[in-house]
Amino acid sequence: MADTETTDQKLNFEQNELVLCFHGPLLYEAKILKAENWGPEDSESGDTGPHYYVHYKGWKKTWDEWVPEERVVKHNEANLMRQKQLKDTYSNKKKKTVRIGNKVSIEDQAKSNDKENHERGKKRKKINDDEEEEEFMNRLEIKIPLPESLKVKLIDDWENVTRNNALLKLPRKYTVADILNEYLEFKHNLIASTANNQKSDKDDIHSEVVQGIKIYFDKTLGNILLYADERQQYVNIRKQFLDKENSEIYGAEHLLRLFVELPRLLAHTTMDQAATETLEEHLIDFLK
Structure with a gap:
């Protein structure tokens, strides 16, 4: 990894941790497969900071992806309630024909x-x-x-x-x-x-x-x-x-x-x- 200040940032999540991850506007259960701090030279896009390679529970492996830390939240009661609220909000958006x-x-x-x-x-x-x-x-x-x-x-x-x-x-x-x-x-x-x-x-x-x-x-x-x-x-x-x-x-x-x-x-x-x-x-x- 590049030896820049970004590599010194704290990782708030760790490998094999069960989390909730945003994919689009909704939250899904996911498992962290890898956890890394990226420097400017560690990705083609130039993205820096904590990134996690996640697998979405119940999804095919082809959907595994690297996500920045802002898309990941702790798997706890508060965020599970948030997940449910987001899902309910989308469920209620059914349009009349x-x-x-x-x-x-x-x-x-x-x-x-x-x-x-x-x-x-x-x-x-x-x-x-x-x-x-x-x-x-x-x-x-x-x-x-x-x-x-x-x-x-x-x-x-x-x-x-x-x-x-x-x-x-x-x-x-x-x-x-x-x-x-x-x-x-x-x-x-x-x-x-x-x-x-x-x-x-x-x-x-x-x-x-x-x-x-x-x-x-x-x-x-x-x-x-x-x-x-x-x-x-x-x-x-x-x-x-x-x-x-x-x-x-x-x-x-x-x-x-x-x-x-x-x-x-x-x-x-x-x-x-x-x-x-x-x-x-x-x-x-x-x-x-």
């Missing part, structure tokens, strides 16, 4: 799934506090087949990051926000050219779908769309661009990962068959 005509708004469906997005990787004993697993399994499934060309890009992306340690340069020149806006403008112009410039219900649906994709991306990127090697980069880039959404920093590579996860995420919504078919149709169209 909003409809445009007879179409369910995926924007509000995206917001209502914010809690589930932070729970990925945990062993699920039940779907949520209000529904039985049988009801969940009977819900309508949304299928989003990826074109072969995009599957190849998805695999190449995975190999570059996980095997070659080749992280993407951020911010991307062509961001998710740019992609969504371009798609929406294309659809708007296409509709306008065939509808005598009159506003169409289809225009509203396209806007709604695009907004829903954006919300899902912004909410889920930091929790389920990153590979382990990208997490520190995410922490660093968020510090640099506090005024920007994730969709204004990341690009097509991470957006493609979202479409792999969307069927699972949308399974937690309450859309009827008509809304499900409409959404599926528009998501497939977006990937063309």
Whole structure:
């Protein structure tokens, strides 16, 4: 370790200690596997001070990560109560279904799934506090087949990051926000050219779908769309661009990962068959 003043800082937690650790806005039980004081030369990001390599209880090892001390708190009654309060707060943020005509708004469906997005990787004993697993399994499934060309890009992306340690340069020149806006403008112009410039219900649906994709991306990127090697980069880039959404920093590579996860995420919504078919149709169209 570098012999700087940061290495003299006291470690408030020790190896093998059971703690509570922030991951997103919630607290999770975790075990400290390593405890180190970092100097300026001990990390590529330049982060210094006490850091802990943690394993989240019930999560796969792929979620193990280095975290700064400010994300770790003692495993005691007070913090367990805090954990419960945070969880209850998120549980109460369920949104009512909003409809445009007879179409369910995926924007509000995206917001209502914010809690589930932070729970990925945990062993699920039940779907949520209000529904039985049988009801969940009977819900309508949304299928989003990826074109072969995009599957190849998805695999190449995975190999570059996980095997070659080749992280993407951020911010991307062509961001998710740019992609969504371009798609929406294309659809708007296409509709306008065939509808005598009159506003169409289809225009509203396209806007709604695009907004829903954006919300899902912004909410889920930091929790389920990153590979382990990208997490520190995410922490660093968020510090640099506090005024920007994730969709204004990341690009097509991470957006493609979202479409792999969307069927699972949308399974937690309450859309009827008509809304499900409409959404599926528009998501497939977006990937063309």
